[in-house]
Amino acid sequence: MxxxxxxxxxxxxxxxxxxxxxxxxxxxxxxxxxxxxxxxxxxxxxxxxxxxxxxxxxxxxxxxxxxxxxxxxxxxxxxxxxxxxxxxxxxxxxxxxxxxxxxxxxxxxxxxxxxxxxxxxxxxxxxxxxxxxxYALMQQFRLPSKYAYSFIASIRLMPVIVEELQTRSDALKIRGVHFPKGLKGIFQRLRMYTVPLFAQSIRRAQRVAVAMEAKRFQMGAKRTYYYPTTYxxxxxxxxxxxxxxxxxxxxxxxx
Known part of the structure; x- marks a missing residue:
């Protein structure tokens, strides 16, 4: 991809x-x-x-x-x-x-x-x-960091979520789980996929919050950037x- x-x-x-x-x-x-x-x-x-x-x-x-x-x-x-x-x-x-x-x-x-x-x-x-x-929106157009870093974290975590979805699908296939056709099968897929992914997302969000707090991330404080952008x-x-x-x-x- x-x-x-x-x-x-x-x-x-x-x-x-x-x-x-x-x-x-x-x-x-x-x-x-x-x-x-x-x-x-x-x-x-x-x-x-x-x-x-x-x-x-x-x-x-x-x-x-x-x-x-x-x-x-x-x-x-x-x-x-x-x-x-x-x-x-x-x-x-x-x-x-x-x-x-x-x-x-x-x-x-x-x-x-x-x-x-x-x-x-x-x-x-x-x-x-x-x-x-x-990064450019934060530096050149003063976008608040709480919005910018939220989008950055979401983009960074998307490949991880896709990988976990594939892992979950492979695990269900190995266990021989088969879903019936129709609405019942759709609801079973939602239950088997969304609940574990949602729980993992909550744990991952908590780890990200702890990591940002450990690095003394403050919303309103002046900060340096890993990727400096200029005109x-x-x-x-x-x-x-x-x-x-x-x-x-x-x-x-x-x-």
């Missing part, structure tokens, strides 16, 4: 401050959300597609695999609006299905927005390390490239 999310090479986007990258991409997502210009939406889609397929550092095979859910969302959202939207110029009608020029254009607009959301999210997830993101020259390059690309997409949509 980890190999799937390992890039073939680290591009310049990996060196951008993750907190700055998060703010810029979040602003672009808001623009995508409120935009109603068809040509501007198409230009934005091309821009974010270039970011994903040219600067994410992953192979085309992995990128196509990651793009499958995004394409499915595009088809479902666009088709729904095309088939059941309202419009004056009717192209084809059959029962509840009514395709008009207006619904078709708005369906494509909605689909482009869906693809843009997916590409922005994908390029951010593939080129950002979650741990560094929360560098590549961050300025990133902002300039994104602003120029966005302005070009806007200008081309007006013409």
């Amino acid at each position: 980890l190999e799937l999310f390992t890039p073939h090479r680290e591009t310049w986007l990996y060196r951008v401050n993750p907190a700055l990258k998060f703010v810029v991409f979040f602003a672009f997502m808001l623009i995508v959300l409120f935009n109603q210009n068809f040509h501007f939406a198409l230009n934005q889609l091309i821009l974010y597609g270039v970011l994903v397929y040219s600067f994410s550092g992953y192979s085309w095979r992995k990128l196509l695999l990651f793009s499958v859910p995004i394409v499915i969302s595009f088809v479902s959202s666009a088709a729904t609006m095309m088939l059941f939207g309202k419009g004056v110029t009717i192209w084809w009608s059959w029962g509840l299905i009514k395709i008009s020029e207006e619904s078709f254009n708005y369906g494509l607009l909605l689909g482009f927005k869906t693809l843009s959301f997916g590409f922005i999210s994908l390029v951010f997830l593939l080129t950002s390390r979650p741990i560094l993101l929360f 560098e020259r590549v961050d300025a390059v990133f902002v300039i490239v994104m602003v120029v690309s966005f302005a070009s997409a806007l200008v081309l949509s007006v013409r």
Whole structure:
């Protein structure tokens, strides 16, 4: 599973401050959300597609695999609006299905927005390390440490929970435990899996709390960081490239 999310090479986007990258991409997502210009939406889609397929550092095979859910969302959202939207110029009608020029254009607009959301999210997830993101949010944007370290602990413990789930499944198979079909089997699986995992999670949370207390962790105290993050020259390059690309997409949509 980890190999799937390992890039073939680290591009310049990996060196951008993750907190700055998060703010810029979040602003672009808001623009995508409120935009109603068809040509501007198409230009934005091309821009974010270039970011994903040219600067994410992953192979085309992995990128196509990651793009499958995004394409499915595009088809479902666009088709729904095309088939059941309202419009004056009717192209084809059959029962509840009514395709008009207006619904078709708005369906494509909605689909482009869906693809843009997916590409922005994908390029951010593939080129950002979650741990560094929360360290950067604490250092550059003064995110309270009690929230940041809570997310960091959750991310760190997720592989452990997955491993325990697999261990529990193997143990039940070795003991010859079989679950009946239907709702009874579902409830038995929930009882056999959730109770031990929940108990282990409580013990693990207690050990983490004791360890943080032993290291004299205080919420409001000024502290040093294991991963120091700062603004560098590549961050300025990133902002300039994104602003120029966005302005070009806007200008081309007006013409």
